[in-house]
Amino acid sequence: MRPAYLEIHDDIKAAIDQGQWKIGQRLPSERDLATHYQVSRMTLRQAITLLVEEGVLERRVGSGTFIASTRVQEKMRGTTSFTEIIQSQGKVPSSQLISYRRTLPSQQEVDCLGIAKEDNIIRMERVRYADDLPVVYEIASIPEKFIKDLPKEQVTSHFFQSLEEKGYRIGKSSQTISAKLVGDPIAHYLKLPKGQAVLALTQLSYLEDGQAFEYVKSQYAADRFEFYFEN
Known part of the structure; x- marks a missing residue:
């Protein structure tokens, strides 16, 4: 079974791709999202952190977490050192x-x-x-x-x-x-x-x-x- 935070990561990313959340929109609080997904705040934070690292979300100090205004994700072919x-x-x-x-x-x-x-x-x-x-x-x-x-x-x-x-x-x-x-x-x-x-x-x-x-x-x-x- 996949870890819960990866499932949450995929669900949030899919919601963004499908337009349920718009670019620049503020996400609900971690507490509210943790309640929605029925997980601990630590598990929820793992998913959010991974999305931030990927450039899908961005954290703004004092304001919260937002859908990133720009993001690029493309497949590169091959594995080269x-x-x-x-x-x-x-x-x-x-x-x-x-x-x-x-x-x-x-x-x-x-x-x-x-x-x-x-x-x-x-x-x-x-x-x-x-x-x-x-x-x-x-x-x-x-x-x-x-x-x-x-x-x-x-x-x-x-x-x-x-x-x-x-x-x-x-x-x-x-x-x-x-x-x-x-x-x-x-x-x-x-x-x-x-x-x-x-x-x-x-x-x-x-x-x-x-x-x-x-x-x-x-x-x-x-x-x-x-x-x-x-x-």
């Missing part, structure tokens, strides 16, 4: 590792990666560069079972290649893109003014057999990177 993208454009990729640790997953990581709460993950935080210019800040979560015998240097520098060398076959991915304003410390990492627009990307990547092997939340410097879509 950042390293491959940068190299294909004739640039040199590199990374600055901020943190790398073995830890238990959050509930969101459990749900997205299809793992148990007691399954360890590797969570790494890093800034990625093209020709020494910072392009993206990301937090990647990887089930430990895929990389437990790989040196940290291989995971942080060419993770996809290392998986394929172990015999895994990379499959599809799902992505969600939204716009947001960058705050500290990410603005510092990307060398951007605080409050400048960035592209927030959430990506879940799968092997060909359907296993999710990486969950990544990224923020791209909007003036240094663009996405395009194929129909």
Whole structure:
């Protein structure tokens, strides 16, 4: 059975897409929505937070939560590593590792990666560069079972290649893109003014057999990177 907050997430998103709630309209309070869905406020807040991260909703301090005035969600084809993208454009990729640790997953990581709460993950935080210019800040979560015998240097520098060398076959991915304003410390990492627009990307990547092997939340410097879509 899917977690309740994901069901609520889908229901709210469908209501917006069907025009039941209009762009710019204020949502009912979390208390009222929790009562409507017959869940705790914590569960309701998980759904709202995910919709905010996706750019479907926006929180306004002191005012409440509103249907976002602008949002874009398109399907990008294929699963390609950042390293491959940068190299294909004739640039040199590199990374600055901020943190790398073995830890238990959050509930969101459990749900997205299809793992148990007691399954360890590797969570790494890093800034990625093209020709020494910072392009993206990301937090990647990887089930430990895929990389437990790989040196940290291989995971942080060419993770996809290392998986394929172990015999895994990379499959599809799902992505969600939204716009947001960058705050500290990410603005510092990307060398951007605080409050400048960035592209927030959430990506879940799968092997060909359907296993999710990486969950990544990224923020791209909007003036240094663009996405395009194929129909």
